[in-house]
Amino acid sequence: MPRVKETPLLPVEDVREAALFFVVGALCFLAALAALSAKSTYGAAKSWTAEVQGELTVSLPDADRRGADDAAKIIRQIEGVRDVRVFSKNEIDALLEPNFGSRGLPDSLPLPQLVAVKADPNVTDMGPTIARKLTEAGIASAVDEHADWAGDVRRVLAIARMTAMIAVALLVSTAVAVIAFATHAALLARRDIVDVLHLAGARDRFIAGLFERRFWILGLRAGSVGALMALGAAALMIFTVQAHGGRSGLLPELSLDFFDLVILVITPVIAGFAARLAARITVIRALKGVM
Known part of the structure; x- marks a missing residue:
């Protein structure tokens, strides 16, 4: 007996989700780049202050x-x-x-x-x-302790690092809000399917699960694209700095070490979980409010 191919309850492709994919990918790109900058800023502050610790210059006029x-x-x-x-x-x-x-x-x-x-x-x-x-x-004589300048540099770079982390948090929040809005719009667009599932006895969790899986995959794919774009941008900056044969001074210097790669790897995972959570909360609330 030939096997009957199952038809998904939700359409496989949706043109409206292409724009959502682009937005989430762009937000993940910016978030990953901001996270890499925050990590590099911390490394720049730590290495520079370690270099000048204990150094002094004595001027004899x-x-x-x-x-x-x-x-x-x-x-x-x-x-x-x-x-x-x-x-x-x-x-x-x-x-x-x-x-x-x-x-x-x-x-x-x-x-x-x-x-x-x-x-x-x-x-x-x-x-x-x-x-x-x-x-x-x-x-x-006039004695200048380099550590005095290191304290100011640490404070400035700490502010820059905190600003980058705030930017990451805002970008993640924006992505969650956009996904929640898109999920609610998709739910309204498929209201007839949801009504049929309700008549068939489907529970809210089951319906929410359909949208969870849908946006979980979308978040993973968009996050992967954003992470790859951030990887390309970081590699381009590293190549540019090395091609000119100079360091960037106190500016953050990307290196793509192990922790940088960890940031890039977890970016799509976080995007997927954020999309799944946003979809679940939005669908459950919409169904309990009778859409």
Whole structure:
């Protein structure tokens, strides 16, 4: 006896769902990209602050090269100091080049001597200690602790990270709202099918299950497309940065490591669950309210 092919209770294709697929895919693309940016922002803040922790720069406005060497000897004797290095004139000119060009400042214009200090990050009050020791030795100085700037950078990047997470939450909420609206519209469009199922004794859970599966698959497919688009955008940005052979400074630097791939993989899963939950809640409420 030939097997009869079952006819689905809901139409297999619906032109109206194409627009919903596009909207959900676009929202998933933006959400995945925002999540990758938030994760990269955290990594940028952590790595940059780790680099500058314990670093100091000592400026000696009235000292020559010999005076800078004497100041370096005094700093080396301070407990907790790991490394001391006096900047050469070429290094100072390189620091000034972005503002004054490759020619630098005229030789007749006096420049302060700079001393780079690397200290133990666990030692507190290293800056005031260095300034006090140099003052006792009769050397005028100005000590700049890089960690002071790190705190400001951490706060700014924390705000940027929080903004990205808020954007992710808003995009997910928007996707749920759009799916809920589309589910209700689909339910109204198929009111005759729902009425027949009710007359046949179908329960609300069964009817809701039909729409759940429908939008679960739609959410998975749209989320997968959005995640693949986010992957392509991230790969393009990484390729662009590497092609120019430079880092992006304090800006988030995408790397597509394991956790980035996890974000991309769970994006369609979250989209599917969000679509399924939105469809279930919308259908149950509509059926209890007699549509």
